[in-house]
Amino acid sequence: MVGKTDVLILGGGITGTGIARDLELRGLDTVVVERGRLADGATGNMHGLLHSGARYAVADPESAKDCIEENRILRDIASHCVDAIGGYFVQLSDDDESYFERSRRDCLDCDIDVEPVSVGEVRDDHPYLAPETERAFRVPDAVVHPFPLTVANAVDAREHGGTIETRVEVVDVLVEDDSVVGAEVRHREEPKTETIRAEHVVNATGAWAESVGAMARVEIPMRPAKGVMVVVDFPSLTTVLNRCRPAADGDIVLPHENTAIIGTTSVEIDDPDDYPKAQWEEDLMVEEAGEMIPDIATARIVRSYWGVRPLFGGTDVDLEDGRTQTRDFTLLDHDERDDRPGMTTIVGGKLTTYRKMAEAVANHVCSELGVTEPCRTATEPLPGRDNPGELGGALSEFGPLPPAEELDSDVIRD
Template sequence: MTRNTDVVVVGGGATGAGVARDLALRGVDVTLVERGGLASGTSGRSHGLLHSGARYAESDEVGARECIEENRVLKDIAGACVRDTGGLFVQLPDDDPEYFKAKRTACEDVGIPVETLSSEAAREAAPGLSEEVVRAMEVPDAVVYPSRLVAANAADAREHGATILTDAPVEDLRVEEGGVTAVDVGGAVDDEIRAERVVNAAGAWAGELAAMAGVDVEMRPTQGVMVSVRHEGLGPVLNRTRDPADGDIVVPHDGEVVLGTTSVEVEDPTDYERSEEDVDRMREACAEMLPPVADADHVRTWWGVRPLYAPDEDTREGARGISRGFFVLDHADDGVENLTSVVGGKLTTYRQMAEATADRVCETLGVEADCRTAEERLPGADDAETLDSLVEEFGGAGPTDEDVVRR
């Protein structure tokens, strides 16, 4: 049997689900296919930090502005997908005080609310914080639960007519006369899907999918490890006030904290080394900010892979402190008229990535409808139980937030 639709979106992470939602709200007939459960790739294996933009303020003004804009949008539309904890950038004795000043000034220039706290005020805001802390900056960072966020986007897409297919790996893209004529899907679907447009939202695997159509999308994935340990009552997200490095983020959950992360380039986003030495090194680094985590009880460890776009990385010379942008790539010049890839970016800006992609797709389809995803609340946003039932339905439980979603 053949399925017919206007647009096939390949990839059921935050960006793919966001594209499906955006297109469906504009009246486009869309089908999303994901090889596993939703959020089973990068989105569900992150550290779960909803950036305020402060991390990038002094190195990438555009990226920082994107983050603070989307931070505010998600706090407005996503309800229990987000926990508004606030965040601290803490300065330790070995950290450059000029870097602290530059970051604070950059936050003010970008429009990120920021307040300097004394060491005493910082420790009051974050119980367990190191006695060595010199001072801190308070910024509107938050925690995001990606399993809920992705499931809610998919549910809203479905409510507006989209078809969401999980356990549906793409086995081939058939290209004839300059376009993708069919998407061959295996797994529980075992069917072909014909569409006017195909969106490649496969994240770190975008290069593999594009290659099925004879197109080169050069990705440069990096893996990072996250560790969850027992710790009560932290309060805000913690960031180290220095150039981004291993072990400089601590994300609070109820009764746990998530320690992150490393950045190691890998050739294969599926098959790569998972080093316990990285785990130990990262825990030691995070303990410089929050000493109790050094010997706190271990809960779980997981690795995720960042979907970095190689040409963008080349211009940044691998600088980890620089925010990564996103790119919407049309492949007409590659001989495939109806294929669009969206690559790069970060979880915080998924909705903006989806909007830019949907704008491009709608332009090619002749659809004149504005984006509504920043104004309309996600379904179930005010009811955690509803959100968690959607996660279960879509097979989307991931390690980032499994202590919250499965509780």
């Protein structure tokens, strides 16, 4: 294993691999260490929506603007990881009409393309929608495949000289003269501990950022929130469907192979490695989605999976309910914040905005290390886009597929 690097990145989710790619394209040497396989955390256990931003336009317009910008970029640089199928926001008769109008208006203010459609038009393509459907508009939502996207970032980082270490866990962060200078890591498959020294360390461990921060003796208050996704046998769904109401449980349904994935909840938990997975959460998904698509309520449940959002607890927003917390990201400069130079932490955000998060971290690290190369990740295509075979070997090397990508072979039909 490499014992010394410019930037050591802790965590091999979409954020960590995205940062590695960005820094490698700017000429810095990087090592990513991930305790499991790539995308083992929230990344491989998310819903799969490439947000248009419409979901956030009313309550969090800054996040909405970031989403639409990044949605457009990813459709271009990572088109092989995106199903650009579009989505609808639908209002049922019990939903607040003024919220529907406000959503549509706020989307336009956030530069999100909104296409008004009549209920009749939507029904032509989606006859399974509830008879209570009263209004709808179309937005550029899409389905994103988090595993190939993460692997593509890792492959590009590696092609530019980076190192990706999986099944290697950070067990301590090295602090010398009050500065972070590297980390001690343990191989999970052999009883071996090693030291990696670095000019700078990036903590991209998501919901685990607090425990990794404690190793460097800095406090990072996290408010991790679990969410469930329920996969049902429902081959007819061809687009993303969102219930048009303030963010609530089970109001997004999207297609995956011949199934529909219903999500999700947001329930605060204490420990991202050990939290309850309750039947009521699954039942709630089916019940809520069934209001929008009645046939879903009787569809066969194929499986369920849970993920944990890396939400930061150190902001001023109202944290009473996980859903009122911003989905924006926070960069913690530990030199400025804690007098602990040599380490930066990135928390929060969404998969949709990972590239922008990575760019912010890379800008910060580059300015610390005196590197002036600009960011190129918004325009350079990811490996596999122009040559679909390019990722094949790496997908199996870093596999197996995480829960968000699992192929449910018993419902795959020709």
